[in-house]
Amino acid sequence: MKPFTVHRGRVAPLNRVNVDTDQIIPKQFLKRIERTGFGQFLFNDWRFGTDGAKNPDFVLHEPRYEGASILVAGKNFGCGSSREHAVWALADFGFRAVISSSFADIFANNSAKNGFLAVRLSEDEVAELMQRAEEIDDYQVTIDLEKCEVRDEQGFRATFPIDKFVRHCLLNGLDDIGLTLQHEAEIAVYEAGHPAPATLRAS
Amino acid sequence: MKKTLFEKIWNDHLVAQPAGRSPILYIDLHLVHEVTSPQAFDGLRTAGRKVRQPERTVATVDHNIPTEPRGTPITDLIAAKQIAALQSNCKEFGIRLFDMDSPDQGIVHVIGPELGLTQPGMTIVCGDSHTSTHGAFGALAFGIGTSEVEHVLATQCLAQQTPKTMKIDVRGRLADGVTAKDLALGIIGQIGTDGATGHVVEYAGPAVRALSMEGRMTLCNMSIEAGARAGMVAPDENTIAYVKGKRFAPRDAEWEKAVAHWRSLPSDDGATFDKVVEIDAAQLCPFVTWGTNPGMVAPVTGRVPEVKGLEETDRRATELALQYMGLEPGRRIEDIGIDRVFIGSCTNSRIEDLRAAARVAKGHRVDAKVRAMVVPGSQSVKRAAEQEGLHRIFQDAGFEWRESGCSMCLGMNPDILQPGERCASTSNRNFEGRQGRGGRTHLVSPMMAAAAAIAGHFTDIRNWKFQ
Numbered sequence: 128m129k130p131f132t133v134h135r136g137r138v139a140p141l142n143r144v145n146v147d148t149d150q151i152i153p154k155q156f157l158k159r160i161e162r163t164g165f166g167q168f169l170f171n172d173w174r175f176g177t178d179g180a181k182n183p184d185f186v187l188h189e190p191r192y193e194g195a196s197i198l199v200a201g202k203n204f205g206c207g208s209s210r211e212h213a214v215w216a217l218a219d220f221g222f223r224a225v226i227s228s229s230f231a232d233i234f235a236n237n238s239a240k241n242g243f244l245a246v247r248l249s250e251d252e253v254a255e256l257m258q259r260a261e262e263i264d265d266y267q268v269t270i271d272l273e274k275c276e277v278r279d280e281q282g283f284r285a286t287f288p289i290d291k292f293v294r295h296c297l298l299n300g301l302d303d304i305g306l307t308l309q310h311e312a313e314i315a316v317y318e319a320g321h322p323a324p325a326t327l328r329a330s
Numbered sequence: 331m332k333k334t335l336f337e338k339i340w341n342d343h344l345v346a347q348p349a350g351r352s353p354i355l356y357i358d359l360h361l362v363h364e365v366t367s368p369q370a371f372d373g374l375r376t377a378g379r380k381v382r383q384p385e386r387t388v389a390t391v392d393h394n395i396p397t398e399p400r401g402t403p404i405t406d407l408i409a410a411k412q413i414a415a416l417q418s419n420c421k422e423f424g425i426r427l428f429d430m431d432s433p434d435q436g437i438v439h440v441i442g443p444e445l446g447l448t449q450p451g452m453t454i455v456c457g458d459s460h461t462s463t464h465g466a467f468g469a470l471a472f473g474i475g476t477s478e479v480e481h482v483l484a485t486q487c488l489a490q491q492t493p494k495t496m497k498i499d500v501r502g503r504l505a506d507g508v509t510a511k512d513l514a515l516g517i518i519g520q521i522g523t524d525g526a527t528g529h530v531v532e533y534a535g536p537a538v539r540a541l542s543m544e545g546r547m548t549l550c551n552m553s554i555e556a557g558a559r560a561g562m563v564a565p566d567e568n569t570i571a572y573v574k575g576k577r578f579a580p581r582d583a584e585w586e587k588a589v590a591h592w593r594s595l596p597s598d599d600g601a602t603f604d605k606v607v608e609i610d611a612a613q614l615c616p617f618v619t620w621g622t623n624p625g626m627v628a629p630v631t632g633r634v635p636e637v638k639g640l641e642e643t644d645r646r647a648t649e650l651a652l653q654y655m656g657l658e659p660g661r662r663i664e665d666i667g668i669d670r671v672f673i674g675s676c677t678n679s680r681i682e683d684l685r686a687a688a689r690v691a692k693g694h695r696v697d698a699k700v701r702a703m704v705v706p707g708s709q710s711v712k713r714a715a716e717q718e719g720l721h722r723i724f725q726d727a728g729f730e731w732r733e734s735g736c737s738m739c740l741g742m743n744p745d746i747l748q749p750g751e752r753c754a755s756t757s758n759r760n761f762e763g764r765q766g767r768g769g770r771t772h773l774v775s776p777m778m779a780a781a782a783a784i785a786g787h788f789t790d791i792r793n794w795k796f797q
Contacts, residue, residue, distance in 0.1 A: 136412045144647050145523055145623050149761040158394060158408040160368035160415050164477075172763050177749065202645065203524040206557060206623075207761060208740075209459040210366065211475035228526055232493075232559050233459060233473055240477035290491055292351040304377070307485045310354055312344040314382075314487060317356050323385040326446070326578040 130300030134223045135269040136196030139186055140260040144201030148234065151205070151213040164183035165212055166219030192266070197268060199256045201228045205234025214241050226277065228253045234249050239293045242300060246270060247278060252285045259283065272298055332598040335564050336495050336530045339470040343453045346485055347710065352489040358452040359461045360482050361438045362389040362425065364416040365742070366457030367672035370480035371419040373382040381423040382486045388447055389420050390428040392437045392457040394742040397705050397732035400430060409743070423483075436708020436734045439676035442534060443547065444710050446576025450565035450592040455482055460676045460758065461560075462553040466546035467573070468565035468595050470530070473554065491560045494604040496529040497597075500537040502611035507792040509686070510545035511678060511756070511775035513537065513609075514552035515617040519627040527557035532597060537611035538563055543572040544682040551677045552758055553655065555624040574596070618663050618788050619773040621651035626760070630790045654762050655770050656750070663788050666772070670753040671783040672704035672765070673729075673776055675739035678756035679707030680716050683776040687756075688720040690780035693797025696728035697786030703730040703745070705737040729783065741766045754782035 156168040174185050181188055187195070198217070204227040205213060214237045217225065224244035238245040248256070259281065260266045268279045272294060278284040296303055307314075333341070346354045360383075369796045372378070381387055381565040394409040396402060404410040413430070420427040422476070428434045434441060439460050442448040448464045454471035455461060457479040464471035474488070482488055498517060518525070531553050533546075541549065546563045553561025563569075570589055573579045580588040616630045626648075628634065637648050652659065657666070667672070673687050684706065696702045705723050706712040712734055715721055721731045738756035747753055747769025756779050757764075760771040773780065777791045 142646075143650070144643055147623070147759075147761045149740075149759070149764050153763055153767070154740050155366050157742065158406070160372075160412055162369045162372070172767055177767065190477060203527070203557065206523055207459065207554075207759060209457060209473040209475050211369075211477060214475075229527060231524070231557060233475060237475035237477065240475065290352070292489070293491075295350070300742050303489055304379075304481050304484050305356055306351070307481065307487050307489055309365065310346045310348070310487075313354075314356070315483065317345045318383075318486070319359075321356065323383060324578070324580060327385045327586060 128299045128302060129238070130164065131223065131242050131244050131272050131297045133269060133271045133273060134196065135267055136223065137192065137194055138197045138199055138256065138260040138266050138268055139192040139195035140257045141186055141198055141311035142257055145203045145206055146200055146203055146214040146295040147207035148210050149207055152210060152216040157210060157212055162215055166221070169216040169220045194221065196221055196223045197226065197270065198222050199253060199260055202228045202250065204230050206231040209233045211237040214238050214243050218243050224255060226253060228302060239297060240303070242297060244270060244272065244297065246287050248277065248285050248287055255283065332601040334495055334597040334601045334603060335468060335532055335562060335595055336470060339451055339453065340492070342451065342753035349665060352491050354487050355453060355490050357455050357482050357486055357488060358386060359447055359454045360387045361406070361442055361454065361461070362387060362479070363393055363438050363456070364391050364412050365393045366476050367419065367479055368412060368415045369476050370483055371423065373480040374423070374483055379484045381425060381483045384424040385482065386486060389416060389425050390435055390438050391430055393736045393740065395430060395735045396743050397735050397737050397745055398701065400733055406744070432678060433709050436710065437676045437679065437736055439551065440679060440707030440711065443467065444576070444708060446573055446579035449573055449579065449588065450569055451595050455488065459554045460551050461614070462558065463547050463551040463676055465550040465560050465562035466543060467555065467569055468562055468592065470560055470562065472560040494529045496526055496531045496605040496607065497603040498531055498533050498607045498609060500533065500535040500609045500611050503537050503540060504611050504614060507616055507777065508614050509775040509777065510548040512543050512614055512617050514549050514613070515619065515624065515627045516614045516775060518552065518556045518625045519617065521556055523555060523623050523625040524557040526553065529558055529737065531556070531558045531561045532603070533561060533563050539566065542682060543568055544680045547680065550678055551684040552624065555758060559600045565592045578771055616775060616778050616791050618778065620655065620663065621648065621659060622654055622760055622762050624758065624773060626651055628663055630663050630788055632663055634659055634663070636660055648735060664790065665787065667752070667787045668700060668754050668772070668782055669751040670747060671700060671779050672705070672738040672753055672755040672757060673779050674705030674707065674737050675756045675757035676707065676736070678776050679705060679711065681711050681754065684711065684715050684720050687776040687780040688723040689796060690777050690791065690794060691729065691784065692723050694727055694784040696783045700783050700786055702728065702783040703732055703738070705732045706734045708734045727784070740764060740766050754779045754788065
């Protein structure tokens with residue numbers, strides 16, 4: 128997994144609440160069996176008309192937000208389906224982080240597994256960033272995972288909460304399967320005391 | 331120390347609690363389907379890992395299979411490739427698969443319980459958010475992403491932050507015509523789509539105890555729509571009776587031991603929760619969603635809300651939702667006409683759901699401008715319904731009777747809405763485009779969906795003329 132330490136980038140504002148994973152990556156694109164190539168389908172139904180033409184009004188198609196790597200959005204971002212494709216699509220499109228006042232649990236978990244940061248700030252702080260991203264040309268922020276801090280060059284500075292272990296894995300780009308397998312002995316002991324039920328063992 | 335149902339199961343499954351890391355939890359049952367697993371199996375291959383416990387891993391195909399008669403070729407080549415990938419992955423890693431042609435195929439959250447795979451006290455995961463369904467048995471069951479699917483395949487464990495606990499205490503009893511689905515919608519309408527984020531919910535109180543196992547599954551299924559990590563109902567004699575004799579249920583001495591354990595699981599009197607919500611069942615009625623998330627809900631006798639007076643964020647969200655739904659503020663819910671009806675999904679496709687819908691449909695005709703389909707949750711549900719003659723009732727009334735699968739709940743297979751079509755659906759999500767791009771979904775109970783199919787618009791099931 129790609130480590131996340133400090134990232135500075137352009138901010139795109141998505142001023143909607145409850146952005147669900149069906150919007151982030153519609154179901155017709157979930158049939159692919161690869162982990163890559165989902166960026167082209169990100170927010171498909173908002174970005175493109177039914178004829179495939181670009182919707183010029185959608186925020187990510189505004190030239191001023193081109194190349195944005197940080198998305199700021201309303202509360203409860205990533206609600207709904209467990210599809211990790213949502214995080215794959217955001218990352219493949221070029222985003223490294225989403226800032227919101229709250230995230231759905233599964234989306235937050237999926238983010239952490241992909242070196243993608245779900246940054247939780249207060250509603251007021253999110254509203255402030257949203258406004259700055261809308262008003263200031265080439266608005267950029269720095270997300271500093273070492274200090275758990277978001278800051279800009281216009282005086283904004285806020286800290287965010289994150290689970291210590293999740294932060295550790297993100298900072299170091301750790302594969303958590305490998306970490307769990309360090310407990311092989313304990314897993315084996317647990318399994319010895321809890322064998323699979325007989326009905327599952329029978330063919 | 332008094333413990334909750336959740337705490338008992340959690341503690342029973344702790345493998346290790348490394349300092350400075352998330353606790354490592356053992357997973358008893360891992361359910362797998364075609365959409366969220368191929369990348370996980372690829373990950374195993376890349377790392378040279380095996381499936382640690384193939385016996386505890388069970389797979390089926392449900393999300394993108396057609397509901398046309400079985401044997402009809404799959405014309406969507408990408409879908410066919412994904413199904414083929416699951417078949418070859420199960421073969422390579424030694425995993426039991428209930429394939430397309432299996433008499434036990436069905437929606438993963440329908441077949442788990444009906445095969446007796448789902449049991450009280452278990453930890454159950456699946457790469458699907460509606461895994462919360464299995465909590466109806468007093469199991470800790472939750473949805474995971476593909477990276478976590480790979481993690482469980484490789485280790486049979488998950489590193490998980492400890493969730494908070496919430497009790498939703500439902501007092502009183504549900505009136506006739508008010509179902510578990512209405513209870514779920516009523517709860518989400520009250521606490522919001524993020525009302526339970528970070529929490530495992532235990533549903534309790536007399537109205538929950540009075541629900542059948544299938545009703546409890548419907549209720550727990552929609553926990554994720556309130557943002558909950560999981561939903562659960564304490565096991566009782568109904569639970570034990572339901573599991574008994576099922577194909578994968580414990581037998582003989584194992585059964586006695588299991589039942590004794592299950593009886594010890596309910597939350598201790600006086601156990602505390604991080605949050606408690608009280609709901610008065612008598613205040614609930616048949617609900618219909620009017621917007622683009624399950625919290626946007628109104629009584630069938632109510633109206634689409636006004637936007638005037640809402641604070642900025644809510645007003646904007648409501649306006650966007652109404653614009654998408656093609657509805658104006660103040661419209662009576664019963665005046666909303668529909669084009670399509672979908673009875674199915676892991677929320678409402680079990681035999682009791684089909685019986686309830688058939689009771690409404692019996693002796694009536696689907697409105698001429700409505701196309702209505704019934705998609706049983708599994709082959710087993712389909713057989714049971716056909717033995718009871720429910721399929722004849724539906725077909726005589728003009729409903730299509732299909733093969734089992736997720737179908738139009740998420741429209742990954744050919745069952746989709748056309749742009750602008752309005753659907754009364756027994757599924758769980760009314761997100762934009764969920765059932766097909768531009769499609770407009772209203773979530774309702776199976777009885778309300780059947781009644782809407784016949785009336786051509788939403789109608790209060792409490793006034794229905796049963797034939």
